[in-house]
Amino acid sequence: MSTQGITAWLDRATRNLALARARAAQWVAFYRHYTTNTAKLDALKQGCESRQPQPAPQPDLLARLVESYLVETSLQPRDAGDAYAICAELKEVIHRYWEPYLSAIERRDAQGLQQLFNSFFRNGGATYFGIGDFNSTHGRLGLQDGNRLLKMSYINRVLQHLEVWSSLTGERQYDRLGIPSIGNPFGYLHDGQVILSVAPRVHYYSVTTAQLLAHRQRRVVAEIGGGFGLYAYYLLRDEANTTYVGFDLPESLLMAKYFLLNSLPGKSCFFLEEGCLDALDYDALLHAYDVILLPHYLLPRWPEQSVDLCLNSASLGEMPSGSVNEYLRHIDRITRTYFLHENYRQRVKGYWTGDNGFVDNDYIHAVLTTHSAFELMTREQHWDETLEARLYRKPELSRVPAEVGG
Structure with a gap:
């Protein structure tokens, strides 16, 4: 050289x-x-302190929840080729997070089930919905016993989302993000309010929904994959004359029923019980109930053009393409105005592998614009570098049928 x-x-x-x-x-x-950063760590410690109330026994409610879960699972499609069937990988996820609940249901152990519900945010009942691990489970550190770096990463994410939320909504009243102490929630204590990690993002979509549908006297909103019911809670807490329809796995519905029935006691709630499916009048439900919670496989039975806005967050991006096609077909069929979804910018590895693996937003967009009347209105990326929200609307709103209950 x-x-x-x-x-x-x-x-x-x-x-x-x-x-x-x-x-x-x-x-x-x-x-x-x-x-x-001691002050922030102390705020997280305070946000993780137990706020578990001592609820009165709810034997009648628990009996209804158990019966409803058994009915929903008994009707669940078993054929592996069915778009609504639960694949082996997802069954493993269900077992991982909800095994204690399923065991209590199998034993008809009402007392044990009540104890689990009393702290479902901390014992894994809500972990699948993105709130984070409270305890170390499945080889992952939780907030309670994790190291400082993990805790500060959690804090930074919450604070970043709070800034985004405030910028997008103009809000500085952090109590708007609060929820009741049902299930012993945990989070970061900010300005005297315990903030769930997912609260800013979910509340923003609730505010967005209200703004989009402000012109309607009566609103019908559907959600595919509503988790434990946080979006439904914010929406129904803040907006009058609104009916919420949620489609989800029976295990998710189990948590949503408990949370919403206890956190919104003034709202009427429908869910499947023994013998009611054959005689079900879905149009009548829209007039009779504020909250309607149905297993995912009943989506094809829901009336056409009966929903003003349909929301999905992340779950479409966690389905095989065949199931995504089926869901989008029925979202188009039941929705008369808006479809708002937040899913992955790029395909990610997950529960399904191979050619029929996860889909990304471009795949969803291609299906919608090819096989439906939806037109893309906006694209946003505020909360996570891997996720992007897209809002679609059907054109010629003057042709929309008369709204239900309007």
């Missing part, structure tokens, strides 16, 4: 070494900041 070449190589090596040292210094500063 020539002298000039050696000199150039040394210059590059020196620059690379300096860059490596600078990056190392940044990581050290990052770690120190994220592990020594």
Whole structure:
């Protein structure tokens, strides 16, 4: 190597070494900041303190929830080729998160089930819905016993989402993000309010829904995959003359029923019970109930053009393409105005593998614009670098049928 070449190589090596040292210094500063901010760690500690109330026994409610779950699972499609069937991978997920609940139901152990519901945010009952792990489970550290770096990462995410939420909604009243102490929730204590990690994002979509449908006297909103009912809670708490229809797995509905029946006692709620399916009048339900919770496989039975806005967050992106096609077909069929969804920007590896794996937003867009009347209105990416929200609307709103109950 020539002298000039050696000199150039040394210059590059020196620059690379300096860059490596600078990056190392940044990581050290990052770690120190994220592990020594005592005030924020104390706020998280306070947000994780138990707020478990001592509810009165609810034997009648628990009996209804057990009966409803058994009815829903007995009617669930078993054929692996059915778009609504539960695949082996998802069965494993259900067992992982809800095994204690399913065991209590199998034993008809009302007392044990009540104890689980009393703290469902902390014992895994709501972990699948993105709120984070409270305890260390399945090889993952939880907030209660995790290291400081994990805790500060959680705090930073909540604070970042609070800033985004405030910017998008103009809100600074953090009690708008609060929920009742049902299920012993945990989160970050900010301005005297315990904030669930998913609360800013979900509340924003509730506000967006209200703005889009402000012109309607009576609103019907459907959600595919509503989790434990947070979006439904915010929407029904804040908006009058609104009916919420949720389609989800029986295990998710189990949590949503308990949470919504206890957190919205003034609202009427319908869910499947023994013997009611054959005589079910879906149009009548819309006039009779504020909350309607149905297993996912009943989506094809829901009346056409009866929903003003349909929402989905993440779950379409966690289905095989055949199921996505089926869901989108019925979302188009039942929805007369808006479809708002937040799913993955790129395909991700998950419960399904191979050619029939997860889909991304572009796949969903292609299906919608090819096989439905939906037109893309907006695209947003505020909350997570892997997720993007897209709002679709059907054109010529003057042709929309008269609204239910209007």
